[in-house]
Amino acid sequence: MRLRDFIIRRILLAIPVVFGVLTITWFLSHMVGDPVVMYINTNTPASAIPGIIRSHGLDQPPHIQYFIYLNNLFHGDWGESTSMSFRPVTEVIAQRFPATIELALVAMVFAVLLGIPLGIISATRKDQMIDHFTRIFSLAGVSMPIFWFAIMLKYVLYYQLAIMGLPHLPGGYRYDSNRFYWFQYTTGFILIDSLVYAHSIPLFVDALTHLVMPGFCLGYLTMAIITRMMRSSMLEVLREDYITLARAKGLSEKVVIYRHALRNALIPTVTVIGLAFGGLMTGAVLTETIFQWHGLGQWAVSAILSADLAAINGFTLLVALIFVTANLIVDLVYGTLDPRIRFG
């Protein structure tokens, strides 16, 4: 199968998945509560409700309602978020999305910068002290209750240091709004806004310090996964004949590992990185709650707890779409990276 066919096939396969996702969210929203709630607020007069029901087709049989739901989605009408003072869901997403993405990217940077070297070190010094240490460290990352880890980090790096009067990391929010009261978001990415639009280095530094703890906390799991993947794929590659050959040729260990082995060992790791991005969205739900991070995750939790249907639907759908896209990209990247893949 050629690459072009593979890509087309992969995209075609993503379509039923997206429809499955839409269907499941529709079902869930109908189970969680009355969908009318998505379209009314406290200011809606009771007399207007039958009209709203009719205009949104909620008096129709279920299959018609399903099509109306799909139609609304495609026309950008995702309902109104009751927990966010009845603002349209799409607007809330647009506003909060950058915060989550910024956090996820920082977490990913942590994970990749630490995970790949640790994996290489662990594999090249297999069964030595440092390998045991790295393995336990990464297994702990996989086993870590992220919400607890966040609280403990906050307790030590923020609370205890602050009590002792030492310099400490901020314990929540995206920036210090008392100091930078004048700041307004433009793109929503604070690291970009502070430099490009606000021209304020102190704000940039402040935002960066705010990112450290939640970023590390969120990135730890991903880092652990990357380390483990890197270690095992590196070990596998090091067993290959061409590595033995490279060593036999008299190449230095450094050249063998970084020129020959690393390139091939990175391929599975890259795909794991792509897939882990979806996992970061899950982790964001817990991390954002603890660090008062005004992103999608925090919104999702408050939405679910207050039965904010439109928000739940919108969030679930969005994350699922990100997941599907990430998987698709990973598959395509994998296909182009690994010449051995035959697109079965």
Next chain:
Amino acid sequence: MSEMGPLVKVRGLKKHFPLTGGVFRKVVGRVHAVDGVDLDIYPGETLGVVGESGCGKTTLGRTILRLLDPTEGTIEFDGKDITHLGHRELRHIRRQMQIVFQDPMASLDPRVTIKNSVGEPLVVHGIARGPKMREMVLELLRKVGLNEDHLNRFPHEFSGGQRQRICIARALALNPKFIVMDEPTSSTDVSVQAQTLNLMKDLQDELGLTYMFISHDLSVVKHMSDRVAVMYLGKIVELTPHDIFRTTLHPYTFALVSAVPIPDPRFAGKATILKGEVPSPVNPPKGCRFHPRCIFAQEVCSEEEPPLRDMGDGHLVACHFAGALDFGKSVQQEYAEAAENGAAM
């Protein structure tokens, strides 16, 4: 032997595997693994099947046993058409025909003890279970030279040769008439190979078995077989009751024979090596399948497909010029003659 009717009678047998491709996994081509084979196997004989890898000999064996469903053609076993038998009847007929696979390690379930592996056919067909099954399995194991200690071990605790004997014991469990030996010795070393081959011969004499012996090793096939069929690209090109090293009528067989190495330095470099690659079985050449590699090929060879002709005394050849070609003496023949004259070594 031919006074009795054939035990296995194959007519026009074809087995094609579809190749898929494109966005919707459409069938874009077919591998002609077995492409029109006629074959009779008589009771009590060993029919050897040789050919290069990929010529369809393994597929032929499996299709005859209905482990693969044939695309076309008929298979008769013991006078009964088994080409379209359903599951139930097939199960019944399988008591009479068995197979020994090439890789004995892979053909034994790693998590099942030898007793239960060899006894499985007995249990499946409701012949024996429990202590009775154990007794019968033990008898079978003794027949292939193993003993009671081996009953409750796992496959990984045995050597390659032992495993192959276990597989033979399993094939014998149902007391079949016909066994397909699919390269049974290709994964064992030479000393073990001889042992296994002799065991098979002894068992054949003792139990009156009929073998179809598939191998790519000409000397092994010669040692084992009463008749030898040579396959090329899914077809039988020659079927001979004679010594394949001495009388060959098909240029392909001659080329095969000539390629067998000789353990004598004086003959070094004399072996004729066949030119070119085996053509793809997806698009086999028109006319005689061997013509692109044949040194004797003429125009007719690329147009007309030669039928399998009887050259007298049951020697069948599919070549337009069978009997009319002068191959000269093969190195093997020279070597054999030299050996007979006492001049070798």
Next chain:
Amino acid sequence: MTEEYHLRSDEIPIDPSTVGQFRVLWFLELVVSIMLTILGGILFVGDVTYSIIERLGYPVVPPDWIIGKFAIGFAIAVLGLIAVRIAAALENYEMWTFSALLYVNLISAGSLILTELSTGLYAAVFVLVPVVLLFLPGVKSYWWETFVEDMVPRLREFRYSMHLVRKSPLVVVGIVIIVAFVILALLAPWVAPYGPEERIWADTNLPPGSPSNVPGNPVHYWGTDNSGGDVFSRILYGAQVDLRVAITVVIVAIVIGTFLGAVSGYYGGKLDELLMRVTDVFFAFPGLILAMAIVMALGSRSLENISVALMVTWWPTYARLVRGQVLLEREKLYVEAARSVGASDARILIYHIIPNTIQPIIVQATMDTGAVLLVAAGLSFIGFGPPAGIAEWGLMIAKGQEYFSISPWAVFFPGFAILLVSLALNLVGDGIRDILDPKLRRR
């Protein structure tokens, strides 16, 4: 077909003096099987029906004993149906029934005890009666010898595995931690100094190791929380709750996933295509978020609903895993060998393929138990779990967090417990992956 065979189908010789004992065994097993099926059916159908009626908005109050029993009820009903098959085969003195009866009845007894109903306990004792009858001299002669002979090689392999386990310290550490937690959880009522929901209002926010302000009360080893709950005791009781959720979720996910994955992998075709698309959809949802939505859809926030939500989100993992393994095994030569001797599809699948796919499932299950524990605790941390006051690790952290500047130990210990158990499970899973790998075993 006209040929004579020296092997002939023959019946197992039946000793007339044992027929009486056999009849008793057969009759009892029949009763047991019907009892299991009905009991499991009531629990399963009852729980499901009540939930549906509740969802439809009718005010019903299901009896306490039936709430959340659908999974175990389903398991018992399935075991009952298997037992019916066994009882039927027993009538014909079929060989496999004896060991099958032994296993199925033991598992059934265990499941009945897990229902935590007094009826379940009586039923469990009753289910064990046929097992005892198996050892009557007249019955034993039929199966014991073969059974023992088949056990010997398995025990030998098991002992070798144990030997490998002993050589890897990390696995030993993991096993010790898990066993310790399980034992402590089971013995919580005797080991824990305080009750799970006991509040000592005089003892709020005491640091670890403080004596109680109430004279005569035991020491608070790990301190107390803001409402005077003893952290140590609550963690022990919490272990019961959390471990049970994690284990049931994984078991149910394995059963559903293995069945669907095995069937779709073995038969392939349309069914396979459909199942893969369905799992794709499930994989498109991040686990925690789908679970949150399902808990909300189920109506009430509780541990039972967390379990259900996690079962729904987890089975595709196993369906995929098992399918992949089955696809791999299906192509192996030994499957073709089994087919060539006339084994049926069901036999090949159950007897050959599934046992060979079980190792990666065990590894995955071990690690997933840790993962489920994390997600379940996370869900109850953000408020989807049981109501405040219940001893559950995630909830304890959530409540402790509000006062964590005053009593950080009320957050530290439950979280540490989660980390420890989850880490132990991962250590074991990671370790046995290598130990069970046939490529690395002796050759």
